[in-house]
Amino acid sequence: MTTAEGNTPDFTINVNWGYFGAGSAVMPGRGRPTGNNGLMEVYLNGTTYWHGVPTDVWEYTLGGYQVLKKWLSYRETAVLGRSLKPEEAREFMHIARRIASLLVLNEALDRNYRLI
Template structure:
């Protein structure tokens, strides 16, 4: 392959590639769980190294996956147009002290006295994130709630940073898009590992 700069910064991914393709490739590699695990100690003390591949098909696959990840993290992906989560309870949308609280599928929801709340204490079929005693986001998988970036739980920290505030319609929509983006990110990270195969990258 040779570099060929087009207006959009991309090549045809057959005989040429551009800077946008390289960026997407790197973005995909850095989201490989196996890469992070294999180089965990090194990443603590130095900048990440970028392993290169001579395999054209592997390169193309990683460019595609990296591009999808970039679109998700910019909240520009078409996959975020209709988030799968719900926000079913009307209220003041205020993130109260002691919240957010997460209830996983199979747990008894608020009302049981375990974590407090105004619910009926029923066993939940889907994960919920409560911002106060009654209002919640419904349909949040445990792996999404627990997903971390830079040592922080993304879904938890975003709401904690807004304690005492009323969430606007845009805030509610943004949070639901975040949840959807993280869910898709987890799926794509698995696909990146499948595309890479064995480490070191060849």
């Protein structure tokens, strides 16, 4: 977790990761991911962001959904009704690490699956 100018992290998510659509369904928004050279900065708000999220981890989909983006959409402050707790912010990092591990194992997992 990185903050602008070394400030204390602000766990308010307010850069349009998610919003209520028709029938109170939570819809993913655009959020604020930025990146280059294979690494992303994923913003919670104007001052706090995760730095160095690998692009392939950020873009990983499961069941047609971009996993990390979907996770953030349900935690937008306007949707959740509160800011994230520090342990919830850590969970984002744990999920990103799990996805990275899956991506490393992907070829071996596919190879083993074909042997079944």
